[in-house]
Amino acid sequence: MAKRVxxxxxxxxxxxxxxxxxxxxGYEVRVAVNGEAAMAEVEAFKPDLVLxxxxxxxxSGYEVCQRMRANPxxxxxxxxxxxxKGREVEVxxxxxLGADLYVTKPFSSAELVATIDGLVSGEA
Amino acid sequence: xxxxxxxxxxxxxxxxxGLAVPAATAFVVFAALAPSDQEVLLRIxxxxxxxxxxxxxxxxxxxxxxxxxxxxxxxxxxxxxxxHTRIVHGVNDxxxxxxxxxxxxxxxAHEIGRLAAEKRRLRxxxxxxxxxxxxxxxxxxxxxxxxxxxxxxxxxxxxxxxxVLLYNEQAKALFSDAESAATTPRVGLxxxxxxxxxxxxxxxxxxxxxxxxxxxxxxxxTRFVAxxxxxxxxxxxxxxxxxxxxxxxxxxxxxxxxTGLLERESQHLxxxxxIAARARSPVANIRAAGESLAQYPDMEPDRRRRxxxxxxxxxxxxxxxxxxxxQAYGEALKASIALEDMRAxxxxxxxxxxLRTITGLEIELDAVDExxxxxxxxxxxxxxxxxxxxxxxxxxxxxxxxFAVRAIGRFAELDMIWGSAVVAHDALTLWEFExxxxxxxxxxxxxxxxxxxxxxxxxxxxxxxAGARSxxxxxxxxxxxxxxxxxxxPPSIESRPEYYDFDLFAHGAPSSDLKARRLGELAYTVFxxxxxxxxxxxxxxxxxxxxxxxxxxxxxKNEVFExxxxxxxxxxxxxxxxxxxxxxxxxxxxxxxxxxxEFHRFCEDTxxxxxxxxFDMRFLELKEKAAGVRFxxxxxxxxxxxxxxxxxxxDHRLEAxxxxxxxxxxxxxxxxxxxxxxxxxxxxxxxxLGERGIATLGEALxxxxxxxxxxxxx
Numbered sequence: 014m015a016k017r018v019x020x021x022x023x024x025x026x027x028x029x030x031x032x033x034x035x036x037x038x039g040y041e042v043r044v045a046v047n048g049e050a051a052m053a054e055v056e057a058f059k060p061d062l063v064l065x066x067x068x069x070x071x072x073s074g075y076e077v078c079q080r081m082r083a084n085p086x087x088x089x090x091x092x093x094x095x096x097x098k099g100r101e102v103e104v105x106x107x108x109x110l111g112a113d114l115y116v117t118k119p120f121s122s123a124e125l126v127a128t129i130d131g132l133v134s135g136e137a
Numbered sequence: 138x139x140x141x142x143x144x145x146x147x148x149x150x151x152x153x154x155g156l157a158v159p160a161a162t163a164f165v166v167f168a169a170l171a172p173s174d175q176e177v178l179l180r181i182x183x184x185x186x187x188x189x190x191x192x193x194x195x196x197x198x199x200x201x202x203x204x205x206x207x208x209x210x211x212x213x214x215x216x217x218x219x220x221h222t223r224i225v226h227g228v229n230d231x232x233x234x235x236x237x238x239x240x241x242x243x244x245x246a247h248e249i250g251r252l253a254a255e256k257r258r259l260r261x262x263x264x265x266x267x268x269x270x271x272x273x274x275x276x277x278x279x280x281x282x283x284x285x286x287x288x289x290x291x292x293x294x295x296x297x298x299x300x301v302l303l304y305n306e307q308a309k310a311l312f313s314d315a316e317s318a319a320t321t322p323r324v325g326l327x328x329x330x331x332x333x334x335x336x337x338x339x340x341x342x343x344x345x346x347x348x349x350x351x352x353x354x355x356x357x358x359t360r361f362v363a364x365x366x367x368x369x370x371x372x373x374x375x376x377x378x379x380x381x382x383x384x385x386x387x388x389x390x391x392x393x394x395x396t397g398l399l400e401r402e403s404q405h406l407x408x409x410x411x412i413a414a415r416a417r418s419p420v421a422n423i424r425a426a427g428e429s430l431a432q433y434p435d436m437e438p439d440r441r442r443r444x445x446x447x448x449x450x451x452x453x454x455x456x457x458x459x460x461x462x463x464q465a466y467g468e469a470l471k472a473s474i475a476l477e478d479m480r481a482x483x484x485x486x487x488x489x490x491x492l493r494t495i496t497g498l499e500i501e502l503d504a505v506d507e508x509x510x511x512x513x514x515x516x517x518x519x520x521x522x523x524x525x526x527x528x529x530x531x532x533x534x535x536x537x538x539x540f541a542v543r544a545i546g547r548f549a550e551l552d553m554i555w556g557s558a559v560v561a562h563d564a565l566t567l568w569e570f571e572x573x574x575x576x577x578x579x580x581x582x583x584x585x586x587x588x589x590x591x592x593x594x595x596x597x598x599x600x601x602x603a604g605a606r607s608x609x610x611x612x613x614x615x616x617x618x619x620x621x622x623x624x625x626x627p628p629s630i631e632s633r634p635e636y637y638d639f640d641l642f643a644h645g646a647p648s649s650d651l652k653a654r655r656l657g658e659l660a661y662t663v664f665x666x667x668x669x670x671x672x673x674x675x676x677x678x679x680x681x682x683x684x685x686x687x688x689x690x691x692x693x694k695n696e697v698f699e700x701x702x703x704x705x706x707x708x709x710x711x712x713x714x715x716x717x718x719x720x721x722x723x724x725x726x727x728x729x730x731x732x733x734x735e736f737h738r739f740c741e742d743t744x745x746x747x748x749x750x751x752f753d754m755r756f757l758e759l760k761e762k763a764a765g766v767r768f769x770x771x772x773x774x775x776x777x778x779x780x781x782x783x784x785x786x787x788d789h790r791l792e793a794x795x796x797x798x799x800x801x802x803x804x805x806x807x808x809x810x811x812x813x814x815x816x817x818x819x820x821x822x823x824x825x826l827g828e829r830g831i832a833t834l835g836e837a838l839x840x841x842x843x844x845x846x847x848x849x850x851x
Contacts, residue, residue, distance in 0.1 A: 075596065076566045083562045099463065101548065102594040102613045109611065110596055119456035 015041045016133045019060035021051040021077065022095065023069050027118075031064065034126055048072025055081060060090060061133050067096035067107070075110055082111035091132045095120075144208050151200040156193065214238025218246055220785050225253045227828055228821045229799035230260065291371075291392035294378060299330040299339060302387065311392055314367040323739065325696045327660050327688035332741075334373070338363060339388070346377040347385050362395060370396040408462060415458035419451040426451070476591065478617035481509040481542045481549060488519045492538065495575060496526045499537035503554075506543050512617035514590055520580055521587045524573035525553060525565075525610060533558040549616050552598070554609040565597045565610060591615060651744075651771060652835030656823050659834060661687040661773075662698075662740035663819060665811035666753045667716040669704050673756045678704035679729055680718055682736050683808030685816050686743065692816045698739045699809045701726040716806050733757070733764035743770065744834065748791045748815045750774035771834060775818050777841035782825040784844070794818050 018040045022028050028044055035042045043058050045051040048069055055063065063081070067074035074094055081087045092114075094107045099117035107115040113132060116125060167175060182189065214236045221234050230253050236246035285292055291308030295301050301324060309324045312333045330339060342359050349357030362372050372395045380386030426447040429436075436444075482505045489500045529535040535555040542551040569588075573580040588595055591614055598611035651659075664684035670677035684698040701718070703726040708719065747753045750772050761767050779789045786797070791814060795802050800817040826832075831840050 073566070076563055079562050079566070079597070100592070101546070102592065105545075105548070105613055106594040106596050109598060117460075119452075119459065121453070121456070 017041045017060040019043050019054050019063045021045045022066035048077045051077050062091040065094050078110045147204045148200050152197050155196045210239035214242045216785050230257050293390045295330045296387040301328050311371050312365050342375045369394050411462045419455035422451040423448050476512040481511050485540050488522050492526045495523050501539045503539050504541045509544050510617040510619050512615040517587045521584050523575045548613045551612040552609040657690050660743040661746050662743040663746040663812050663816035665808045667808050670709050673759050679756050680704050681808040683812045685812050700732045702729050702732050729760050730764050734766050737766040745772045748775045777844050778822045780844040781840045
């Protein structure tokens with residue numbers, strides 16, 4: 014069965030590219046455009062990995078991450094945080110809240126996809 | 138006329154008179170005799186000639202004895218008594234008035250002694266009143282001095298001619314450091330400010346202030362930033378000091394070191410410029426390609442592929458250059474400049490006290506790294522902690538809070554830990570954006586604002602497994618630089634700093650002719666040297682120089698110079714006994730070629746003073762060439778000045794003069810100790826010289842040259 018990736022980002026341009034690339038790679042992809050929708054999709058879609066943008070209105074990526082990690086049922090879901098903020102403090106916060114990886118924008122899409130492959134197959 | 142010449146003259150006169158009386162009598166008798174009797178008398182006298190000569194010799198001896206006795210018992214004691222009386226009257230009424238002369242002279246001395254005692258009593262009474270008044274004044278001065286030294290900023294006040302009237306240690310540190318000491322002037326009272334601040338800049342500041350004042354501004358200010366010799370970039374804030382007529386009589390400068398600040402600001406600026414510059418061309422390329430693609434959706438496949446490749450390649454290049462710029466300027470992105478450096482433990486002690494008062498919670502500090510400094514806005518941060526504590530108490534019934542802090546790389550991890558209460562995982566996320574309300578007060582800031590200001594972050598941190606979890610609020614804050622240590626000025630030799638002298642306001646522009654200036658208003662550098670021996674021409678060398686400045690009639694014990702010098706030759710044990718400096722103390726000290734230019738700077742624009750100055754000057758002059766300096770200022774010698782003031786005293790050693798003039802002698806035989814004694818002696822000698830009508834430098838130099846001692850020496 015195809016692995017599932019949930020993309021949570023409010024920026025349509027990056028979502029278009031990531032969705033396209035991951036589908037080409039054989040993932041089943043869904044998109045949520047804010048934190049609230051993301052929580053609902055985690056519940057319904059049961060993804061293997063969540064690509065989570067930090068900067069979103071209302072419920073931030075940090076909070077989504079924190080909520081997911083607060084529920085032991087979702088412990089197995091990998092979380093990759095994406096952010097335009099790349100300072101040490103933000104990376105520390107993301108990792109401390111339970112992210113598996115913190116990727117700073119801009120990034121190479123090929124590298125990101127390779128990293129996702131690694132995380133999902135349990136090799137990274 | 139000297140005493141011995143005077144007594145010789147007296148002997149001659151007395152002897153002549155003693156001979157004249159019998160000779161005249163003999164002549165009258167002789168003239169009245171008949172010629173034959175005259176012949177007989179001449180013969181008789183001729184036969185007794187040896188007896189006559191003997192009589193004359195006895196008479197001469199009597200005359201000498203008489204004159205000696207008279208001089209020893211009357212003339213010399215009276216002269217000495219007059220000198221003593223003058224000293225008692227003028228400078229030192231504690232000196233006992235005694236006489237070695239005849240009983241009448243001794244009685245006179247006794248009576249003068251009683252007068253002196255009466256004068257002392259009167260002076261004692263008025264001194265007590267003066268002391269009271271001075272003590273009050275002193276207290277004011279101390280308060281001002283203490284205030285000045287507590288300020289973080291440098292403060293410097295100069296009069297309209299640019300002479301320094303007041304400064305604090307911080308100002309001094311901004312202008313000179315150990316490295317620049319030899320090449321730059323020190324800040325000192327009465328010194329010209331133009332030596333360390335550009336003259337044009339000061340003149341411009343005065344003009345601007347004068348202009349604003351004339352326009353009617355009530356508190357005119359002007360600012361400028363300038364580099365100093367100590368390689369600091371200093372921000373000057375100038376305000377006028379208004380004279381009685383409302384004119385600008387001087388300038389008050391407050392100074393702060395903006396070296397780091399400006400560096401950071403320029404880093405921010407160049408970061409922006411770098412990013413903009415690097416982004417420009419890739420963005421232009423992507424835009425051209427994108428616009429072409431959008432405009433011609435049906436362009437031929439080859440060209441289309443080409444455009445798409447351009448977009449891919451350029452955007453990848455753009456990503457890289459932004460990443461590189463951000464990495465290169467990582468430091469510049471650090472916290473805001475509004476933050477102060479503070480010891481983490483101090484911050485927490487303040488927070489502890491405040492949280493306890495506001496919330497009534499039990500507050501405890503646990504693991505606190507004593508050596509950890511934070512870069513922090515302590516007020517806002519403690520407010521944030523108080524806000525969180527208030528909410529924890531209200532919403533979660535938390536009863537006690539602990540703090541722990543440790544360094545994690547360039548950041549400090551500060552944990553706010555509560556007991557067993559289970560706090561919702563999103564509590565902090567929710568509180569983060571609320572205006573912080575603490576009791577009845579609401580801050581316009583949110584926790585998020587405070588974190589942003591610090592470039593910090595905060596989150597709910599959990600440890601352990603689901604069952605036995607402990608949680609806390611974890612803050613990441615920037616680490617600061619330790620401050621305080623080493624900035625404090627070294628303790629001066631006297632507790633009360635003499636960092637200001639407002640009497641200098643009254644001084645006019647210095648007269649171009651130094652020799653015409655009054656002794657009381659000159660600036661002096663009183664110095665002394667210790668040497669390996671007494672013969673500079675035979676290779677003896679200076680091993681230490683000590684000096685102190687006198688400005689406006691005050692010995693400035695804060696503005697001293699004290700340096701040991703490596704003589705680069707073995708020490709003579711005999712001289713080592715005098716000054717107590719041994720070879721070990723001199724090892725590793727700078728050589729005279731380094732120290733002399735520093736000393737030259739120190740005594741710039743002052744009159745040099747030393748006791749037996751010829752000796753010290755010979756040592757200095759022999760080294761002038763090697764050190765590349767010239768001491769061409771006027772030189773006064775306290776030995777000669779003492780001889781001018783007291784020609785009747787024979788002893789003009791420094792100890793003797795000091796004792797005569799009532800100068801306490803402490804710490805002699807160090808260069809600085811002797812310089813201080815010499816300085817006090819000079820101040821008292823100037824009073825005595827004034828009584829003798831010697832008022833200007835020129836007159837003092839001339840009088841010195843004419844003294845007996847000077848004639849002996851030159």
